[in-house]
Amino acid sequence: MSSHTNHNVDIHDEVNYDPTVWVPKAHSHGTKDIWVKFWILLGLTILDIILYFFMPPSFARNIIFIALGIVKAIYIVGTFMHMKHEKLGFATMIVLPMFFIIFFIAWMLYEGNFWGTI
């Protein structure tokens, strides 16, 4: 691992751009947002557990669990993984393919119901 940075090169310089060392200048967004999202994630997980014990199993309950999972995913990717501070084009590039997966999940669950009857 090279720890010997060439101090003559400005690693943040966008004009003399060197992709091997270039990094954008980091700036903190503070810790308040992180803790807010932590309490939300904790609350949603506790809501999961409450629903598990107090709502009888049903198709609707499964949909609620998956929806809560997606909400948790949005907070983890958006805040913890800093996606909401990235450029829109980049966020789209990463997040959009995952939307197609949702269709595939629904499709295969539907298919699975028939395999048992063959």
Next chain:
Amino acid sequence: MSTQSISTNSIWGGGSSPFKISYGKLMMWIFLLSDAFTFSSLLIGYGALRFSFPATENAPKIEVFENVQEMYAPKGEAIDHHVDYFIPAMRDMKVFTETQWPSPDLVFNHFPFLHGIHLPLFFVSLMTLILIFSSVTMVLAVEAGQRMSKSEVNKWLFWTILGGIAFLSCQAWEWTQFITAGATPWSNPFGPPTFAALFFLVTGFHGFHVFSGVVLNVVAYVNSLRGTYEERGHYEMIEKVGLYWHFVDLVWVFVFTFFYLI
């Protein structure tokens, strides 16, 4: 003969980063997207196979335990899932059969030191909380790195590594419970072998990711202690390792949902 010249004046011309993101971080994101496809395929396979089996219908949750207690357990002895009579009793009662998908709360209902008590979902909820908390300590390390605060990065990375080790230990305990009950990747006393095979495959694959994440965190921690990132002028390696760690947490959210809640 025409020579094509590449203009580097435009933002997409190759002379700058259009996404204002470094090469390493971009590649980490692309790797995570491909890894998300892998996990999606595992979970989709799980969902399709699971719903190709009928669910356990004749198992009213807690009542089953009371019945077994009365019918099969020696007098005055607490019901124990993992010795002699629980699994044969459930098989007798046609709750555990080769053709019915077992209800996860009859399989994963143990808690350390609370032997023989029916506690579905409690242990795996604890594991979920450990992983969410270690995700928070990781993002606090990233935030400290953005302020170039070496001591805070070290402190939060240490807690993250500890959380990762705690999660892996919990998973080892969970696997031990399942294996001592007689489950292997090709046989399962609780129901169809597919259930055990998918459990070992998916939680094993996730657990291996957690293990890799802990190794990466330790490498970053040692580098941070030695001042490597301070000398480099930025703590972006912590962000990249952090992205991987949050991804592991993200996958667990869905493993928790699909394997234990549904």
